[in-house]
Amino acid sequence: MPNVLLKTEHLSRSFGGLQAVRDVSIAVEEGSFHSVIGPNGAGKTTFFNMISGAIKPSSGKVFFAGNEITGLPLHRMIHLGIGRAYQITSLFPSLSVAENVRLAAQARGRDTFKFWQHSDRFERYHERAQAALKLVGLRGVEQVLASALPHGDKRKLELALLLASEPRLLLLDEPTAGMAANQVPELIEIIQQLRQSGQHTIILVEHRMDVVMSISDQITVMHGGSVLAEGTPQAIAADPRVQQAYLGELYDDVLTQPHEVAHDTNS
Numbered sequence: 001m002p003n004v005l006l007k008t009e010h011l012s013r014s015f016g017g018l019q020a021v022r023d024v025s026i027a028v029e030e031g032s033f034h035s036v037i038g039p040n041g042a043g044k045t046t047f048f049n050m051i052s053g054a055i056k057p058s059s060g061k062v063f064f065a066g067n068e069i070t071g072l073p074l075h076r077m078i079h080l081g082i083g084r085a086y087q088i089t090s091l092f093p094s095l096s097v098a099e100n101v102r103l104a105a106q107a108r109g110r111d112t113f114k115f116w117q118h119s120d121r122f123e124r125y126h127e128r129a130q131a132a133l134k135l136v137g138l139r140g141v142e143q144v145l146a147s148a149l150p151h152g153d154k155r156k157l158e159l160a161l162l163l164a165s166e167p168r169l170l171l172l173d174e175p176t177a178g179m180a181a182n183q184v185p186e187l188i189e190i191i192q193q194l195r196q197s198g199q200h201t202i203i204l205v206e207h208r209m210d211v212v213m214s215i216s217d218q219i220t221v222m223h224g225g226s227v228l229a230e231g232t233p234q235a236i237a238a239d240p241r242v243q244q245a246y247l248g249e250l251y252d253d254v255l256t257q258p259h260e261v262a263h264d265t266n267s
């Protein structure tokens, strides 16, 4: 029986009279890649916000590694090992790329070491930061100020910050949003590598259907705040409710080829 790392039970959230998320129950196995898709306003971000601790649920429960974590604040979630890609706005613009990533590596480290071990610990943070920068392809620009990076590299830096904190669960909320079309394939390649390394459990919210279909083990389709369908990419592609409610004709060509990533070519 595979380990379930994250589980939600009947998770709901209302904003005034609007029920943004309604009774959502999912189970994400350790080491798997789980995507959440759905049209605009389906409740994906609100659902993510409840898992990451950014907002509290109105009702329902969240379990992580078997323990209930419902409504814990963001910093507690980070210490438990739930990491969400930082927003560009929370990068330190006047610090270098290397300093930003090292701070992220330190953020999860707890001060439980003896004083004389400080240099060892520093070395470990440095190594972790270097490994994260290598993974996202930002080696060579370590001394550049974060503010001076082009937008696409800032998105990569966000991902490096997340990786440096070594979360057990990575939450990626539309990581390609706002990127120039010619930079998207590179970021997708990095996410593919993360997946292939098999070391991470990842939940992705992404609008690019070709990416989601090619990369996911499981897909949850949300619609109007509720789960419309859940299953493997093949099952989702074949589900007439999904076709009708969300994907429509626009994605028919992609759905018939769930294993191919159609990279942007209009660069």
Ligand SMILES: Nc1ncnc2c1ncn2[C@@H]1O[C@H](COP(=O)(O)OP(=O)(O)OP(=O)(O)O)[C@@H](O)[C@H]1O
Pocket (backbone or CB within 6 Å): 015, 018, 019, 020, 038, 039, 040, 041, 042, 043, 044, 045, 046, 047
């Ligand atoms: N803080 C808030 N206050 C009031 N309404 C909100 C708030 N956050 C989200 N909503 C509403 O909840 C619904 C779900 O929004 P949410 O952002 O979770 O959807 P989404 O699937 O992530 O959409 P998108 O793909 O456009 O990002 C929407 O109707 C939205 O307007």
